Amino acid sequence: MTFTSKIKCSNCGHFNTNSDYCEKCGELINPKLKRELSDQKRLDDRDEEERNRKQSKFELFIERNRNHKNILIRLVFQLLYGIWFIVMAIGAFIAWLFAAVAA
Ligand SMILES: [Zn+2]
Structure with a gap:
């Protein structure tokens, strides 16, 4: 049995199989990757704020x-x-x- 995961795109509602990005609209749908990306973005934002404060x-x-x-x-x-x-x-x-x- 192969592992398949169907993830519904939060942007357009299209169901994707084993994909990190929506096949239809390109939206990032992998929740793990999504969290990592937003963590990275938060970090970047903090760096930017730090620089601006200085x-x-x-x-x-x-x-x-x-x-x-x-x-x-x-x-x-x-x-x-x-x-x-x-x-x-x-x-x-x-x-x-x-x-x-x-x-
Ligand atoms: Zn989509």
Whole structure:
């Protein structure tokens, strides 16, 4: 006796035999595989959130466009990034200065 499993597609209702994907619409119907995939996706989402938390939206925005395929946009963002870096450095210096004066 060979093992056959009929799984009903949750998307279109088609019954599939020994298949991970629906023969009719291509929907993933293997419940084990489905769970593994969603676990993987949850993990990916968590990584993505982790990355987003570390960088502010503004930094992320600049970071993304620094590698833009349009050279003009890339240059503008390289410049913005440079200004941003200087502003951050000055900000750190002022913070240090205030701390030094207060002490
Ligand atoms: Zn289907």
